[in-house]
Amino acid sequence: MGNIIEVENLEKRFGKHAAVDHINFSIEEGESFGLLGPNGAGKTTTIRMLITLIPPTSGVMRIAGLDVQRNKVIIRRLLGYVPQSLSADSTLTGYENLLMIAKLLGFSAKERKQRIDEVLEILNLTHAAHQMVQTYSGGMVRRLEIGQAILSQPHILILDEPTVGLDPTARRSVWETVNLLREEAQMTLLVTTHYMEEADMYCQRVAIMDHGRIAASGTPAELKASLSQPGATLEDVFTTVTGNTLESGGTYREVRQLRKRARRFN
Amino acid sequence: MKSDSFVNVLDVSIKPAEELALLLRPPTLGDWLLGYFHGVWVVTEIEIRKLRHDPFELVTRAVQPALWLVIFGEALSRLRAIPTGNVNYLTFMTPGILAQSLMFISIFYGISIIWERDAGILQKFLVMPVPRASFITGKGLGAGVRALCQAVVIFVLALLLGVHLNWSVGAIVGSLLTVLVGASFFSILSMLIAITVKTRERFMGIGQVLTMPLFFASNAIYPLAIMPDWLQVVARVNPLSYVVDLLRGYLVNGNVPNAPLAWAVLLIAVLIVQSIASLTYQTIVL
Numbered sequence: 001m002g003n004i005i006e007v008e009n010l011e012k013r014f015g016k017h018a019a020v021d022h023i024n025f026s027i028e029e030g031e032s033f034g035l036l037g038p039n040g041a042g043k044t045t046t047i048r049m050l051i052t053l054i055p056p057t058s059g060v061m062r063i064a065g066l067d068v069q070r071n072k073v074i075i076r077r078l079l080g081y082v083p084q085s086l087s088a089d090s091t092l093t094g095y096e097n098l099l100m101i102a103k104l105l106g107f108s109a110k111e112r113k114q115r116i117d118e119v120l121e122i123l124n125l126t127h128a129a130h131q132m133v134q135t136y137s138g139g140m141v142r143r144l145e146i147g148q149a150i151l152s153q154p155h156i157l158i159l160d161e162p163t164v165g166l167d168p169t170a171r172r173s174v175w176e177t178v179n180l181l182r183e184e185a186q187m188t189l190l191v192t193t194h195y196m197e198e199a200d201m202y203c204q205r206v207a208i209m210d211h212g213r214i215a216a217s218g219t220p221a222e223l224k225a226s227l228s229q230p231g232a233t234l235e236d237v238f239t240t241v242t243g244n245t246l247e248s249g250g251t252y253r254e255v256r257q258l259r260k261r262a263r264r265f266n
Numbered sequence: 267m268k269s270d271s272f273v274n275v276l277d278v279s280i281k282p283a284e285e286l287a288l289l290l291r292p293p294t295l296g297d298w299l300l301g302y303f304h305g306v307w308v309v310t311e312i313e314i315r316k317l318r319h320d321p322f323e324l325v326t327r328a329v330q331p332a333l334w335l336v337i338f339g340e341a342l343s344r345l346r347a348i349p350t351g352n353v354n355y356l357t358f359m360t361p362g363i364l365a366q367s368l369m370f371i372s373i374f375y376g377i378s379i380i381w382e383r384d385a386g387i388l389q390k391f392l393v394m395p396v397p398r399a400s401f402i403t404g405k406g407l408g409a410g411v412r413a414l415c416q417a418v419v420i421f422v423l424a425l426l427l428g429v430h431l432n433w434s435v436g437a438i439v440g441s442l443l444t445v446l447v448g449a450s451f452f453s454i455l456s457m458l459i460a461i462t463v464k465t466r467e468r469f470m471g472i473g474q475v476l477t478m479p480l481f482f483a484s485n486a487i488y489p490l491a492i493m494p495d496w497l498q499v500v501a502r503v504n505p506l507s508y509v510v511d512l513l514r515g516y517l518v519n520g521n522v523p524n525a526p527l528a529w530a531v532l533l534i535a536v537l538i539v540q541s542i543a544s545l546t547y548q549t550i551v552l
Binding site: 048051052053054064066071073074076077078079081082083084085086087088089091092093096100101103104105106132145148155 | 286289290291292293301304305308309311312315316319320384385386387389390391392393394395396548551552
């Protein structure tokens with residue numbers, strides 16, 4: 001399958017500060033792709049540009065072959081987006097949160113009922129559908145938000161730090177749910193996270209971001225193998241890739257070359 | 267069974283090339299208009315549902331106009347210091363207090379979009395394929411519905427206090443429409459302020475600064491004639507004066523001599539703030 005998302009030389013500056021500094025990556029259709037990195041690495045800014053929320057300073061983004069900046073309205077039809085903060089409306093019930101999105105999307109009453117019932121079932125929220133969201137646990141709110149994002153059956157589901165603040169059980173259920181959806185509903189998944197072990201378990205390919213740049217990318221297995229250190233984790237990869245950058249003060253290209261050289265020696 | 271329902275969803279989720287082609291078609295003006303009116307309707311419904319879940323706000327909101335009518339109104343009625351023609355002062359000021367309370371409800375309404383921005387709700391709506399103008403209009407109408415509830419409260423207070431209002435159907439419909447449009451104007455103006463200043467603190471500051479002159483530099487609680495010339499000019503460009511003109515005309519005098527002008531001013535004012543707010547709406551997330 002071809003690339004559904006292509007990003008070339010993407011840059012976003014806030015004044016003098018480059019939040020995203022000329023990054024390149026592409027995501028294949030149907031893949032689960034993780035943007036990893038610490039807070040402030042530029043992951044959320046990248047996502048916000050991709051979903052048409054903020055314009056880039058320079059660079060090109062293409063989704064389904066279309067230039068994002070020139071086709072914002074079309075791009076929005078393809079996306080499902082779950083923001084980082086718990087963004088379900090706490091002053092409404094769970095059912096109403098879904099109903100309002102379904103109505104905004106223009107579904108007929110019959111279609112609405114069918115889709116909402118299915119989404120509630122998939123996300124295991126049927127029992128709490130008519131409770132106010134104020135009474136939900138963090139994991140339930142997160143599931144509800146995923147429900148809101150998949151009501152339109154989007155081609156691409158984008159989640160910004162979906163497991164922040166959740167307990168381990170809720171985290172696992174969030175990841176398993178989105179991956180199941182990806183596989184069965186043929187969605188492409190783009191997730192940001194700073195939990196390396198979660199990305200390792202649930203993403204097919206990852207890009208590690210630091211200071212607005214992509215320091216390394218590949219499958220988790222490739223990245224771990226590149227360390228040539230038995231039992232290496234993505235955490236180790238991250239420390240190596242970004243830690244060196246900090247210590248040597250060099251650019252990521254220099255670090256990468258350094259690492260490539262080191263690999264040849266081993 | 268859970269797995270069965272899953273399969274169900276997945277059946278409709280499989281996207282053949284034609285379906286993708288349909289999604290990729292460029293939007294037309296017709297799409298936009300349809301999306302706009304539909305969006306306005308849904309956003310208004312969201313606001314009404316919120317109000318229904320927490321009607322307590324309406325109760326607390328009713329206290330202030332009640333105090334104005336009972337304390338200020340009764341006291342100044344006895345004083346007879348303000349020339350109000352052949353109606354008593356309490357009757358004269360009741361439409362003014364209705365205008366005041368719709369303005370107070372609406373002028374702080376914009377803080378809700380700052381709150382929604384901070385919660386991430388607004389971002390989620392912004393990336394939906396729905397015209398952004400519909401969020402502005404819909405929320406404006408939501409504020410209008412709140413103000414309509416307030417109008418009912420003030421009508422009841424007026425009955426209890428024995429205020430002689432014109433209770434004809436035409437007067438009630440005319441005044442309720444005025445309340446709806448007036449509240450839409452002030453709430454959209456408030457959203458425009460929120461979009462511009464972006465933080466709660468600055469927003470509250472500006473809101474506080476605005477309410478005083480909007481209220482006192484209007485004909486809400488005294489006629490324009492008693493003001494010095496320069497203040498009359500200010501009051502004449504104050505949209506609240508036109509809201510009061512309409513309300514006082516419908517509810518007290520039974521006719522509104524300058525109705526076409528007042529309606530034109532209000533509707534054009536709504537159109538202006540609506541256009542600017544729609545165009546700048548997304549900058550609140552920058």
